[in-house]
Amino acid sequence: MHFVGVLPAPLLRWLRAVVSGSGAPVRDTAGPGEGSGPPAINELYHARRLSLVRLAVLMVDDLPTAEDIVQDVFAALYRRHGSSLNTIADPDAYLTSGVLNAARSALRRRRTARAYVPPPPDAAPAAEDQVLLAVEDRQVMDALRGLTARQRQVVVLRYWSELSEQEIAETLRVSRGTVKSTASRALTILRDQLGDRR
Structure with a gap:
């Protein structure tokens, strides 16, 4: 995809780790308040939004769609768990999984829209x-x-x-x-x- 040439080094290291299967991907930013329980959703948003948008861009190859996906995932997270995230063991994994699933859904909708052929108009006389x-x-x-x-x-x-x-x-x-x-x-x-x- 044409975005790979402009990816930052931490994201490239993350991709290499995923492709090589050498373990958990390297994160470019440590979560705020690490070691002191789950962060609040606004802290998590500021810390992880950019890397999640980059992940979504790799999936859908479209920056506006990727940004919408990440925004929707954070909104769904807030609606379901509130702002403290105390009920989620690993919010980062939750967000990554949500972004990947939403990106796959966006790709399915895109394929369906491209495959749709409108029916021919009725042969009614003018x-x-x-x-x-x-x-x-x-x-x-x-x-x-x-x-x-x-x-x-x-x-x-x-x-x-x-x-x-x-x-x-x-x-x-x-x-x-x-x-x-x-x-x-x-x-x-x-x-x-x-x-x-x-």
């Missing part, structure tokens, strides 16, 4: 198209919607595309007799709905 159609044309369109899919295909291919019965039969992979009878039934339905205007 409003201006409907306005431009004459009343009779709208009646014909409505009548065509009342036909079966095969009947519409035959009518459109015969009277719009001006294909012969044989060409329609080859296109739809049916017999010529099927084309003829389907067209006849479709025209009967259309004449019943629209009236014979020939």
Whole structure:
């Protein structure tokens, strides 16, 4: 990641310790009040915020997101345990675990957002198209919607595309007799709905 080149030496030592498996990572700052019980949350925030942000940046490769993650983890810690942190055996480990989990969640959300493909818009006719159609044309369109899919295909291919019965039969992979009878039934339905205007 492009942030590695600007990492401070203590964080690089921490990374080397983690990668080599040589034990607990070296911290760049000793916790305030060390040896005298857990620090207050505001002391812990000032002591550990920067190193936790660097850890989150390594995970998500995005400084604003990393800062939000650390802020959220500290806020959750305060909501759950208050400001004294007396109920937590190792607040540093708690915070590190919280930042790592929140960073993984952020990466999952990012992957989900990138993978989302919005559904195609419905093929509804445009409003201006409907306005431009004459009343009779709208009646014909409505009548065509009342036909079966095969009947519409035959009518459109015969009277719009001006294909012969044989060409329609080859296109739809049916017999010529099927084309003829389907067209006849479709025209009967259309004449019943629209009236014979020939």
